[in-house]
Amino acid sequence: MRGSRSWIFMFSMLIAFPMSGSGKPIESLVELQRTLSAHTVIRGSFKQTRTLELFDQPLVSEGRFLLSEPHGLQWLQTHPFSVTLILGKDQLSQQFGEQPAQVMQADENPMMFYFSGLFLSIFRGETEGLAEQFNVEFFPPVKEEKYWTLKLTPEQGPLKTAFKTIRLQGREYIDTIRLEETSGDISVIQFSHQSNHPASLTEAERSSFEF
Amino acid sequence: MNFKRAYSWLVVILVLGGSLLWQGLGSSRGTLIETDIMALLPRDRQNPVAQAAMDRVLGGLERKVLFVIEAEDKDQAVRAAEDLVGGLKQMELFSSVSGRIDSNQQKSWSDLYYPKRFQLLTPEQRERLRHTPEAQVERVQMQLYSPFSGVTGRELQNNPFLLFREFLSGLTSQSGAFTLIDGFPGKSDEEKSYLLITAEAADSAYGARGANQLPALLELEQQIRERYAVELYHTGVLCYAAEGIKSAQREISTIGIGSLIGVLVLLIIVYRSLLPIGLSLLSIGCGLLAAFVVTVWIFGRVHLFSLVFGASLIGISIDYAFHYLTHRLAAGSSWHSGTGLKAIFSAITMGLITSVMGYAGLLAAPFPGLQQLAVFSTVGLAGAYATVVCWYPVLAAKPGTNSGLPWAAPMNGWIVFWSNRSVRIALPLLVLGLAIPGLFRAEFNDDIRQLQALSPDLKAQEKVVQQVMGIQNGQHMLLVTGDDEQAVLERLHETGLRLNELIQNEILGGFHSLEPYAPSERIQRDNFELVQSLYLKQGHQLKQTLGLSETPSMATDFSPLTLASFLASPAAEPLRFLWLGKLDDTEKVGSVILLNGVKNAAPLNALAAQNPDLHFLDKASEISALFSVYRVRITYLLLLATLSIWILLALRYGVAKGTRMVLPPILAGLFSISIAGLSGAPMNLFNLLALAIVLGIGIDYTLFFGELRERSGQALLSTQLSISLSAATTLLSFGLLALSETAAIHCFGMTVLVGIFISWLLAPLAMTLEKRS
Numbered sequence: 011m012r013g014s015r016s017w018i019f020m021f022s023m024l025i026a027f028p029m030s031g032s033g034k035p036i037e038s039l040v041e042l043q044r045t046l047s048a049h050t051v052i053r054g055s056f057k058q059t060r061t062l063e064l065f066d067q068p069l070v071s072e073g074r075f076l077l078s079e080p081h082g083l084q085w086l087q088t089h090p091f092s093v094t095l096i097l098g099k100d101q102l103s104q105q106f107g108e109q110p111a112q113v114m115q116a117d118e119n120p121m122m123f124y125f126s127g128l129f130l131s132i133f134r135g136e137t138e139g140l141a142e143q144f145n146v147e148f149f150p151p152v153k154e155e156k157y158w159t160l161k162l163t164p165e166q167g168p169l170k171t172a173f174k175t176i177r178l179q180g181r182e183y184i185d186t187i188r189l190e191e192t193s194g195d196i197s198v199i200q201f202s203h204q205s206n207h208p209a210s211l212t213e214a215e216r217s218s219f220e221f
Numbered sequence: 222m223n224f225k226r227a228y229s230w231l232v233v234i235l236v237l238g239g240s241l242l243w244q245g246l247g248s249s250r251g252t253l254i255e256t257d258i259m260a261l262l263p264r265d266r267q268n269p270v271a272q273a274a275m276d277r278v279l280g281g282l283e284r285k286v287l288f289v290i291e292a293e294d295k296d297q298a299v300r301a302a303e304d305l306v307g308g309l310k311q312m313e314l315f316s317s318v319s320g321r322i323d324s325n326q327q328k329s330w331s332d333l334y335y336p337k338r339f340q341l342l343t344p345e346q347r348e349r350l351r352h353t354p355e356a357q358v359e360r361v362q363m364q365l366y367s368p369f370s371g372v373t374g375r376e377l378q379n380n381p382f383l384l385f386r387e388f389l390s391g392l393t394s395q396s397g398a399f400t401l402i403d404g405f406p407g408k409s410d411e412e413k414s415y416l417l418i419t420a421e422a423a424d425s426a427y428g429a430r431g432a433n434q435l436p437a438l439l440e441l442e443q444q445i446r447e448r449y450a451v452e453l454y455h456t457g458v459l460c461y462a463a464e465g466i467k468s469a470q471r472e473i474s475t476i477g478i479g480s481l482i483g484v485l486v487l488l489i490i491v492y493r494s495l496l497p498i499g500l501s502l503l504s505i506g507c508g509l510l511a512a513f514v515v516t517v518w519i520f521g522r523v524h525l526f527s528l529v530f531g532a533s534l535i536g537i538s539i540d541y542a543f544h545y546l547t548h549r550l551a552a553g554s555s556w557h558s559g560t561g562l563k564a565i566f567s568a569i570t571m572g573l574i575t576s577v578m579g580y581a582g583l584l585a586a587p588f589p590g591l592q593q594l595a596v597f598s599t600v601g602l603a604g605a606y607a608t609v610v611c612w613y614p615v616l617a618a619k620p621g622t623n624s625g626l627p628w629a630a631p632m633n634g635w636i637v638f639w640s641n642r643s644v645r646i647a648l649p650l651l652v653l654g655l656a657i658p659g660l661f662r663a664e665f666n667d668d669i670r671q672l673q674a675l676s677p678d679l680k681a682q683e684k685v686v687q688q689v690m691g692i693q694n695g696q697h698m699l700l701v702t703g704d705d706e707q708a709v710l711e712r713l714h715e716t717g718l719r720l721n722e723l724i725q726n727e728i729l730g731g732f733h734s735l736e737p738y739a740p741s742e743r744i745q746r747d748n749f750e751l752v753q754s755l756y757l758k759q760g761h762q763l764k765q766t767l768g769l770s771e772t773p774s775m776a777t778d779f780s781p782l783t784l785a786s787f788l789a790s791p792a793a794e795p796l797r798f799l800w801l802g803k804l805d806d807t808e809k810v811g812s813v814i815l816l817n818g819v820k821n822a823a824p825l826n827a828l829a830a831q832n833p834d835l836h837f838l839d840k841a842s843e844i845s846a847l848f849s850v851y852r853v854r855i856t857y858l859l860l861l862a863t864l865s866i867w868i869l870l871a872l873r874y875g876v877a878k879g880t881r882m883v884l885p886p887i888l889a890g891l892f893s894i895s896i897a898g899l900s901g902a903p904m905n906l907f908n909l910l911a912l913a914i915v916l917g918i919g920i921d922y923t924l925f926f927g928e929l930r931e932r933s934g935q936a937l938l939s940t941q942l943s944i945s946l947s948a949a950t951t952l953l954s955f956g957l958l959a960l961s962e963t964a965a966i967h968c969f970g971m972t973v974l975v976g977i978f979i980s981w982l983l984a985p986l987a988m989t990l991e992k993r994s
Contacts, residue, residue: 058366062374066770071366087366097369106363125371142403172373195374 036158036181039137039148045182046135050079051211052183054204060197075201078211081219083130097126098219128169132176135160135184143169144176156181230611234507240514271836273805274700278813279840281798286315286457288418289686292449295414299403301449302416308441309420314434316423321404329792330389337782338380339775340749341740343391344718346384350751357382357755358763365767381763381773382755392737408689415689422459435463456683464676468962469525480536480954487946491627497546500616501539504608508538511604512597519596526590526966527597536954537576537598538605540921540947541569545613547946549621551939556620562610568928572921573606578862579917588851591910632941633934639985649983652888659895666903667848668841697816699732699829700801700836702809706784709812710741712834716814719828729825730818735799739787749779813838852906859912863887866920874927878989882927885983886919886976893975897968907968915976918951922980923987937988948981 036042053076060069073087085095094105100116102123116123131139137146137160144162151158160178164170172191179186183204189197211219288305292298306320334341342350349356361383364370372383380386402409407416442453484505488498516523544565549556580595626632638644701716703709713736723729740748756775764772787793788800801811819825822839829837863883871879890912897904925940955977958970 058368060365060374062377064374064378064770065768067768069366069768085368091362093363093366095367095369102369104363104367106359126369129369129371172371172375191373191375193373193375197368199368 035151035156037150039146039160042148042158042160043135043137046184047079049206049209051209052077052204052206054183055202056085056199057202058197058199060195062195063193076215077133078215078219079134081211081216083133084215084218096218097130102126132162132178132187133184135178143167157185224615226611227615230607233607234510237510237514240518241510244514244517271700271838274801274811274813274836275698275838275840277801278698278798278815283458283462284422286420286422286455286459287686287690288420289454289689290416290418290445291413291452291454291685291689293413295402295409297449298407298414298416298451299405301445301451301453302405302418304448305418305441305445305453308445309418312434312437312441314422314438315420318418318420320418322406329790330392333787333790333792334389334782335385337745338385338388339752340745340779340782341388342384342748342751343388343737345391346387347748347751350755354755354759355762357384358759358766361763362766381769382752382759384752417689422457435460435467454682454685456679456686460679461676464679465963466525472958472961472963472966473525473528475960476954476957479957480950483953484536484539484950487949491942491946492546492550492621494621496617496621497542497550500546500613501542503612503616504542504605505538507608508601508603508605512601515600516593516597520589520593523597524590524593527593536950536952537918537947538602539950540572540943541606541609542613543943543946544569544925544940545609545617547626547939547943549617551626551935551942552620553625554620558614558618562614565925566610568925569606569609571924571928573602575866575920575924576602576917578866579913579915579920581862626938626942628942629938632938632945636934636937636941636985636988639988640990642990645986649884649888649986652892652979652983656888656892656895659898660891661898662901663894663898664903665849665852665905667852667905668845697819697822697825698838699814699816699825700811700838701814702804702807702811702834702836704809706810707741707743709810710736710739710784711743712832713812713814714741714744716828716835720814720816723824723828728819728821729816730820732817733796733799733815735796735812738793738796739782739784742781745781746779753777809834848906852909855906855909855913859909859916862913863916866916870927878927878987882923882987883920885923885986886916886980888983889919889976889979890915892979893972896975897972902968905965905968907965908972911969911972912976914973915980918977919980919984922948922984926984926987927989929988941985944981944984948977951977 036045054074056073056075058069058071062069070090071087072089073085075086076084078084080099082096082098085093085097087093087095092107094103094111096103100123102114102116103111104114105111114123116127128143140146140162143165145165147161147163149159149161157179158181162176162178164173164176174190174192176190177186177188178184179188183201185201187199191197288309290298290301290305292301302320306318309315309318361377361381364372364383365377372386376386377383402414402416405416405418407414409415438455442455445451446453484501485498488501492498513523516527545561548561548565549558552561577599580599584592584595699716699720701709701712703712713734717732717734717736720729720732720734724731752775756773760772760774763769784800788797799813799815801813803809804811816825819839822837822842825837829835867879867883869879870882873879874882893912893915894904894908897908922944925944926937929936929940952974955970955973958966959974961967961970
């Protein structure tokens with residue numbers, strides 16, 4: 011049912027906006043999904059700010075990222091210390107500075123992978139999969155703002171005890187992910203300089219996913 | 222005519238009949254007949270502790286039936302699983318069905334462990350804290366900044382060194398790589414989703430209820446396959462047992478009806494009168510009645526296996542009746558029932574004695590099933606014998622209306638042929654000559670796994686289920702015992718370390734032990750001290766590195782997580798069976814470690830040999846070893862029995878005649894071994910047990926020839942006819958055993974089939990030739 015309805019919806023969208031390009035605001039969840047999955051490779055910069063009650067100062071980290079379909083996500087943190095995180099389909103490699111990388115396998119560590127898998131779905135805006143665990147609400151851009159908002163509210167289980175809401179905002183790409191914990195702690199990840207050029211991975215990038 | 226004897230036997234039969242009624246009323250029909258295949262197997266007498274442990278663990282495991290639903294669409298799989306769980310819950314067969322795991326159950330893990338989080342560490346964590354505690358600070362820092370880790374402020378507050386998440390994760394990785402798919406444990410890859418559902422049978426896996434309700438289960442599965450277009454697989458001892466019971470029930474009726482029809486046809490052709498048919502059925506009936514009642518008296522229940530063999534008893538117990546009735550037929554109008562009985566009395570009495578000696582070989586094996594079989598057969602034969610001796614002279618007092626033996630010409634021809642001295646030498650030599658090449662090719666294989674005729678369809682389903690679960694089956698386990706709970710937990714810990722080495726060396730696939738879930742108090746205290754020292758020495762460092770507003774602190778009091786509280790938690794439900802507690806008849810407590818994918822049993826045996834509190838349990842190998850021991854033992858017993866029978870016969874008939882009487886069954890036995898060798902099928906205990914039967918019955922045939930006082934052609938003819946009739950019925954009933962799907966019964970049947978045929982062929986060797994005149 012869900013599948014056929016969204017297909018009809020998409021079809022009507024195609025007729026209504028035959029030229030729906032990057033400049034047009036995104037008006038629906040389906041369109042959002044389509045936009046976010048349009049690029050197989052996205053590169054950019056991030057800035058994460060975690061405001062936790064335990065700390066006097068917010069924890070700020072910065073670096074670059076690379077999202078590639080179907081390989082996964084690279085998270086190259088440069089500040090305040092250097093860390094390379096590579097999240098593949100079923101493994102995660104963590105490298106602290108110049109130390110040897112620690113690799114975890116998903117089937118050996120299903121619990122650890124639960125959240126990383128979820129994060130990847132959020133990053134890719136895979137609303138279909140997210141709907142299993144969250145109540146998904148889409149807010150189209152208001153007036154001249156041009157930002158859409160996707161609000162995810164956990165429905166059950168450990169997620170619900172940890173997070174109040176997860177909000178995504180963006181235009182062509184996701185620009186902000188905001189995680190609000192039930193304790194009141196907030197983490198915000200801002201993305202900038204997103205680009206899908208070149209549209210394929212360089213040899214070095216491709217090989218870094220193989221570990 | 223001896224009415225006193227007849228009345229005495231009538232009293233016995235009435236008592237037996239009454240007992241049957243009483244036994245039948247005392248318990249429902251289902252419980253009088255034992256279907257548990259395991260009841261046939263010997264008890265491990267060397268190690269009662271290990272045996273008791275094994276029985277308890279296996280008893281629990283064997284009740285489990287695992288279902289796997291495979292579908293391309295995840296939602297479809299979940300709907301099918303919901304429906305299946307509902308259907309299974311409605312079946313009386315299962316006492317519990319576990320499908321969806323609710324969030325309470327998920328939460329019970331953290332409820333159990335969270336308060337004890339400062340004393341629970343994985344082995345890797347222990348190593349790290351002992352040698353490089355500063356590395357833990359780095360790990361916390363990395364995880365705190367990583368968007369993939371999901372570390373929340375609250376978690377950091379409760380557990381600043383983030384040790385607990387790693388411990389829990391270590392446990393989940395030990396318990397198998399399942400994720401929850403909409404609450405169902407399962408797995409999914411790009412193409413398909415697999416959901417796992419477990420059900421537990423209400424009775425023993427081998428009970429009759431499993432077999433009876435199997436069709437309903439299969440129907441439910443088929444409905445779900447069709448309704449949701451999913452694949453559905455199941456496995457469990459219950460499924461195999463149900464198949465085994467069904468095929469045994471089928472075989473009982475095939476063999477029983479087959480031999481009964483054969484007997485009736487022969488009776489009609491030979492005697493052409495109603496009275497002999499009635500008499501024969503009477504002796505068969507009395508024999509079976511006595512056999513059943515006495516077996517229940519002694520063993521409490523009759524095993525299905527005994528009944529399968531018991532059905533073939535029909536073909537043997539008729540022999541006494543044949544001799545009597547053929548004699549009557551041959552005598553015609555000059556029949557006198559008293560003298561008639563006298564003429565065959567010593568032959569059938571000797572026959573009974575030698576048969577019982579043959580069956581005594583079965584009693585020697587410590588297999589309860591075979592002992593029961595021996596008792597069943599012996600009593601059955603005795604019952605049939607007593608009916609002939611006590612009742613026939615009274616019931617068949619009048620001469621028969623028909624007289625004259627049928628097939629007189631071929632019988633006579635056969636006897637004339639055997640009267641030829643050269644034939645008497647050449648034919649046995651020919652049989653021996655034919656047997657020799659095969660004898661050298663005969664092989665033995667005592668592996669019990671060869672005897673299990675497992676359905677290929679069930680095998681295939683099992684493979685799928687095992688692939689999804691990531692385990693390999695095999696009833697391998699280690700029993701760990703100790704003087705108290707703590708000693709066992711300590712030993713489990715040490716053993717776990719050794720097993721990890723075996724996993725590294727690819728000797729073992731994996732194992733399930735209770736220890737990581739409830740470590741010993743010493744280890745918990747050790748962990749607590751390690752964590753305390755971490756807080757003390759690295760706490761400040763952590764505050765500095767992360768910029769915490771306060772130096773982290775932890776609780777200072779230590780109270781161990783007790784095994785009792787672990788076992789009482791709902792989280793422990795799937796693991797509880799590993800803990801055995803106090804073992805019966807000992808002062809020890811015990812726990813088992815389940816082993817997966819054992820590639821080589823030797824290192825595990827070696828590991829167990831080093832410690833008297835460690836036992837490696839491998840049921841299949843143990844039984845195979847027992848089979849081998851008893852095969853050798855029965856070989857000697859068989860030789861001993863042959864020798865005793867030879868001596869007995871030599872004393873009664875003289876050396877030369879005694880030898881001629883014992884030779885046919887010996888040659889018959891050699892020939893059946895040879896046939897087995899030529900067919901390439903390795904022999905086992907059951908072939909040898911069959912040889913005992915061949916000896917017992919084969920001697921019967923030669924006895925009747927040997928016992929003949931008057932060497933008239935008529936007496937020879939009647940003897941040859943009755944022997945041929947009994948051989949025909951025996952071949953019929955045992956020939957049907959050879960068709961059995963159960964390998965053990967099949968081997969038995971084949972050996973008897975060949976052996977009896979040769980015994981019949983060579984039996985006239987025992988007749989005394991008339992002096993050359």
